[in-house]
Amino acid sequence: MNRLPRPRSSRTIPAVAAAAVAALLVAGCSSSSGGKKSEDAGSGISAGKASTPRMTVAMITHAAPGDTFWDTIRKGAQAAAAKDNVKLIYSSDPTGPNQASLVQNAIDQKVDGIAVTLAKPDALKGAVAKAEEAGIPVVGFNSGVDDWKKQGLLEYFGQDETIAGEAFGRRLNQAGAKHTVCVIMEQGQVALEARCAGVKKTFSGKTDILYVNGTDMPSVKATITAKLKTDSSIDYVTTLGAPFAMTAIQSIADAGSKAKLATFDLNKDAVGAIKAGKIQWAIDQQPFLQGYLSVDSLWLYKTNGNYSGGGEAPVLTGPAFVDKSNVARIAEFAAKGTR
Template sequence: MDRSSHTRSRRIVPVVAAAAAAVLLVAGCSSSSGGKRAEGSGNGVSAGKASTPRMTVAMITHAAPGDTFWDTIRKGAQAAAAKDNVKLVYSSDPNGPNQSNLVQNAIDQKVDGIAVTLAKPDAMKTVVARAEKAGIPVVGFNTGVQDWKKQGLLEYFGQDEGIAGEAFGRRLDQAGAKHTVCVVMEQGQVALEARCAGVKRTFSGKTDILYVNGTDMPSVKSTITAKLKTDSSIDYVTTLGAPFAMTAIQSIAESGSKARLATFDLNKDAVGAIKAGKIQWAIDQQPYLQGYLSVDSLWLYKTNGNYSGGGEAPVLTGPAFVDKSNVDKIAQFAARGTR
């Protein structure tokens, strides 16, 4: 797999555009059919909903309780499931072995497809192999861009977190930053670690890594506040999720720091904070699209043998920067919880 950051970054927009176009094409065929299958389409879609046999897809993530990022993932997955006549069974656990057990439960239930995140790839390797041995197609999304192919997954939908981090680091340089603290809310989670590592590779200033307990937001707030109070040279705070960015706003205010804030990921509150100038920019990986494509891809594979990337290349959904120059275009979608 080509890991060149320059080559990959140039390909992000075309790949995502192609994926989005495919989604729109299916929707277009169904909406123009007037309640009948579009002539010659053979896609089993009528009046905006698949007439193909009911199938069950299990979506198993590493989401921590209360992390609203995953609500957007689920909305995308639910939209695809509604269109595709799919029963969606969602479950999550941030603990690797527990997530593995959830995958095993899906295998035991003989689901038709599994969409899974690989935040702890070593913990998932054995159970993913069991699913494949049982003849259940497995796709990856959101986390695991370095591991999905090694584990034999059919497809992958998400962003390359290392490349996203590198883009973030370059943006820090452009902003004139000298010292950033990168706040990691789950130590050892491969995607989060890759983001901060990417920042460190390209940012010419100093990068500190600050580990916090992402399941305890008051603790997150106090830890960031303490860091800023003890080091006044920090001029940018880098958070790895929108809810943590909103908490960091409070930490910056309470510490008396003059640091600015930028973040990975987006939600309605973060969009408002970008508009208000409290967040300088966010990297959007399009979680709604990740959830949608994960479910839709399993339906397409089941009903028409399709799979994206030929089993060789991931479908990249990001990174894309959102700042004051384009936030108004995103706001309408964020307001309804789909960005």
């Protein structure tokens, strides 16, 4: 499909405007999603299927095998696909070159749009340029907030990880923390590095960076445990994903540490741990929304020439703090697998 010209403007179009257009365009229609690799969301959020011609969207992420965070993103994408009469093709690979190959596969399939994460932007640069040369609109989400405009993407949906990290650091100050260890599960992943850098910038105490192998959870547990055993001054553990927070709970217990735990990202188990007081707070970047908006935005662009952010500003889905004061409300949605 040919891309529409995109004016360069500093004015931002709110995400709610896109949602309103979507609601108007699909009112009164009914639904299911197609494609061998795509599934209905089953969340109850998608109300109907658009009567617009069927289109194909490829969603390509850097998800590592077994990381349940991406299940929530995929549910959001599937809900939008079901509503918009979109065939959704989902694929992932945590290595940059392999993810770039998946983008090339989507180009070869002549999809109508691509939604991609730029966790390793340099590795994706060439493939993204080829997609744009082929006339395929590309949107970014989740990772790459500092690179999406440089690479000519149409829109970006996600959290500014530096801002989120800085907010986390200030929250540590409010909690009276003195020494935190920030656990990074994939060295060189720009979003994760930015989170810990943000924490270190605003946290008035000491910040240690601890790299772990995120694809090997027993190793993650052992590495965090060893760190806590060797440094009893650590009073807060900062993790960058809900599954790693749950593992850190075990590490704290195994080390006999008095450290408290806070995390980025959320899932059903983390919600339960917040309610139980085992996690002090989580920053929610709303992954369901990221997946949903990425697919829906490509449909809106094809059917109505819409794009959010005016081609200049990202559409931010976070950060939002979840703690004991509001976790009961979030639990309602976490039980459905959408938060």
